[in-house]
Amino acid sequence: MNPNCARCGKIVYPTEKVNCLDKFWHKACFHCETCKMTLNMKNYKGYEKKPYCNAHYPKQSFTMVADTPENLRLKQQSELQSQMKKPRPGA
Numbered sequence: 635m636n637p638n639c640a641r642c643g644k645i646v647y648p649t650e651k652v653n654c655l656d657k658f659w660h661k662a663c664f665h666c667e668t669c670k671m672t673l674n675m676k677n678y679k680g681y682e683k684k685p686y687c688n689a690h691y692p693k694q695s696f697t698m699v700a701d702t703p704e705n706l707r708l709k710q711q712s713e714l715q716s717q718m719k720k721p722r723p724g725a
Contacts, residue, residue, distance in 0.1 A: 639660050641663035656683060657683065664678070666686050668688070669687060
């Protein structure tokens with residue numbers, strides 16, 4: 635039995651099958667989620683089991699660390715330690 639395409643839901647026959655991101659796709663259905671550029675196994679990037687081209691691959695943003703009293707103390711301690719001079723070997 636042939637699987638269904640992850641994009642269009644129609645049957646994918648072996649001659650047109652792309653098996654990627656734990657899903658099956660028609661070659662034409664395996665395209666970037668954003669710009670619809672047709673992708674292949676060499677130029678795709680997967681994110682949350684969806685294909686993207688290199689230009690539209692979602693960038694992961696970092697969250698800021700809250701300035702809690704404990705984090706401020708650790709930051710200050712780290713700064714103090716980095717300012718301390720380490721003794722030279724043999725001195």
